[in-house]
Amino acid sequence: MGCGASVPNGKGRKRRSVVQEVAVFIPTIRVPVATDVVQPLRGLVSKELVDRLATLRSNVVALAEDIYHGDMSAVSELQRALEEYLPVVLGLTAKESRLEASVQFSWRTIDDDQECCLASAWYEVLSVVHMMAMLALFEANLKLIPRDGQNGAEKKVSEDSKKDVVDSLLRASGCLDYSVHHILVQIPAQIKKSFPSYLQEVCRDTARIGF
Secondary structure, three states, rough: OOOOOOOOOOOEEEEOOOOOOOOOOOOEEEEEOOOOOHHEEEEEOHHHHHHHHHHHHHHHHHHHHOOHOOOOHHHHHHHHHHHHHHHHHHHHHOOOOOOOOOOOEEEEEEOOOOOEEEEOHHHHHHHHHHHHHHHHHHHHHHHHHOOOOOOOOOOEEEEEHHHHHHHHHHHHHHHHHHHHHHHHHHOHHHHHOOOOOOHHHHHHHHHHHHO
């Protein structure tokens, strides 16, 4: 038994099968929508912190706008912006704090422009970490699909690139694992009910397996 490509032909040779491209499946990518974080937080935290939060989020919004058309450097720049923004927005989730539900954070899906706006800092943290995971998968795709192939020529992926792809996939896995075990459990049920449909499915799956 064997696949068709491994069966010898009449000349005693095996038919060669060439895979032109290998790609990593990327679920729905969500991007942040411009949100006023200054007014809701005015008087609750220092002006310096409000300004820093607003600046960092605005930077993420700007970089995410055209990420689908970006290259490796654009992905890396957005990843760095998210990593810089994440610890700041995490500060709004502190226990016994009025800040967690003080700002309406808005995100939309790129493919269908479905927008979800919720007054929850944990929702913002979940969205940021989810985007970091999706960017890692997007990065893996860029490494697996060299852009120097021309005229149908077979594309080559170096061994170093393949190792980098594994690192990207592990990074995406780590982000999603963190989301399930450390973020979703912090979000109240009434907030989860307002999630977009695909995030609702994630919540149901994690509840069913006991997370």
